[in-house]
Amino acid sequence: MLTIGDLSKRTGVKVPTIRYYEQMGLISEPDRSEGNQRRYSKADLERLAFIRHGRDLGLTIDAIKELISLSQHPDRPCVGADRIAREHLDDVRIKIAQLKRLEHELERIVSHCDGHSIEDCYVIRALSDHGLCDGQH
Amino acid sequence: MLTIGDLSKRTGVKVPTIRYYEQMGLISEPDRSEGNQRRYSKADLERLAFIRHGRDLGLTIDAIKELISLSQHPDRPCVGADRIAREHLDDVRIKIAQLKRLEHELERIVSHCDGHSIEDCYVIRALSDHGLCDGQH
DNA sequence: CCGATACCTCTAGTTTCTAGAGCTATATAT
DNA sequence: ATATATAGCTCTAGAAACTAGAGGTATCGG
Numbered sequence: 001m002l003t004i005g006d007l008s009k010r011t012g013v014k015v016p017t018i019r020y021y022e023q024m025g026l027i028s029e030p031d032r033s034e035g036n037q038r039r040y041s042k043a044d045l046e047r048l049a050f051i052r053h054g055r056d057l058g059l060t061i062d063a064i065k066e067l068i069s070l071s072q073h074p075d076r077p078c079v080g081a082d083r084i085a086r087e088h089l090d091d092v093r094i095k096i097a098q099l100k101r102l103e104h105e106l107e108r109i110v111s112h113c114d115g116h117s118i119e120d121c122y123v124i125r126a127l128s129d130h131g132l133c134d135g136q137h
Numbered sequence: 138m139l140t141i142g143d144l145s146k147r148t149g150v151k152v153p154t155i156r157y158y159e160q161m162g163l164i165s166e167p168d169r170s171e172g173n174q175r176r177y178s179k180a181d182l183e184r185l186a187f188i189r190h191g192r193d194l195g196l197t198i199d200a201i202k203e204l205i206s207l208s209q210h211p212d213r214p215c216v217g218a219d220r221i222a223r224e225h226l227d228d229v230r231i232k233i234a235q236l237k238r239l240e241h242e243l244e245r246i247v248s249h250c251d252g253h254s255i256e257d258c259y260v261i262r263a264l265s266d267h268g269l270c271d272g273q274h
Numbered sequence: 275c276c277g278a279t280a281c282c283t284c285t286a287g288t289t290t291c292t293a294g295a296g297c298t299a300t301a302t303a304t
Numbered sequence: 305a306t307a308t309a310t311a312g313c314t315c316t317a318g319a320a321a322c323t324a325g326a327g328g329t330a331t332c333g334g
Binding site for chain 2: 279280281282283
Binding site: 003014016017020024033034035036037055060061 | 289290291292293298299300
């Protein structure tokens with residue numbers, strides 16, 4: 001039996017966040033000690049690790065919920081789980097592309113700004129005037 | 138003189154968001170019509186375009202505020218503006234690196250999952266078991 | 275001058291936590 | 305057995321950057 005603090009240390013999920021996940025229905029209400037403190041089993045540990053992993057991968061809480069509910073029907077085909085992962089992959093790729101454009105633009109801005117006065121600062125000018133930008137965003 | 142709707146159309150910033158920026162002190166309180174509606178000047182349009190542009194680049198509202206205040210002292214050296222852009226560039230690079238690791242992992246997950254049943258679905262298994270991951274995250 | 279549309283203020287909700295107040299349980303040291 | 309330190313409890317509010325809705329008023333085209 002693990003306390004909430006043990007669980008937190010083992011999974012890297014902060015204590016208030018664990019309580020929050022409980023509130024959101026991601027983990028079920030655990031047993032309690034005589035003094036009303038939460039006591040977790042190994043299954044809870046695994047479930048929380050799953051959630052943590054999903055969140056690290058950027059899945060939303062809703063997506064994780066869906067995956068949990070899918071995983072509780074092991075007989076069904078896993079196209080649902082596959083779809084969630086695939087959709088998320090698409091999102092990730094879009095985000096990377098956006099950020100790369102941004103990186104490119106910030107590089108240009110920074111490299112043009114060599115410590116003169118604000119009056120002709122490239123950072124300010126670039127933000128004021130979209131026309132100075134390289135690509136679209 | 139532009140109404141808030143005109144301003145919104147020209148900058149692509151939604152009407153409630155413009156009001157929100159005003160509240161946050163990013164734009165100053167504009168003149169009002171006789172009937173108490175906001176009327177904007179061309180200077181306001183430029184300022185809002187600046188803000189929009191900064192937000193598109195992922196700058197926080199605080200960072201933009203800082204840039205605006207810097208730009209109002211054109212005599213000072215622009216190291217401050219340069220620093221903000223540089224720090225942000227660092228953030229962006231970190232985020233890209235994270236997302237790439239993530240992309241990689243999702244690709245692996247998706248490609249291993251070919252529509253069998255949940256029981257041996259790679260998506261679920263990968264989330265449950267960090268050991269199946271390729272890299273660190 | 276009527277009616278449609280746009281505007282006004284104010285409040286509350288979104289998402290994913292995080293922080294704090296005020297109080298109680300548990301574990302350890304003496 | 306008791307004192308103390310740490311960790312736990314609930315509940316509320318805050319952070320970021322908006323977004324949505326309620327209920328009411330201006331403005332403008334026809």
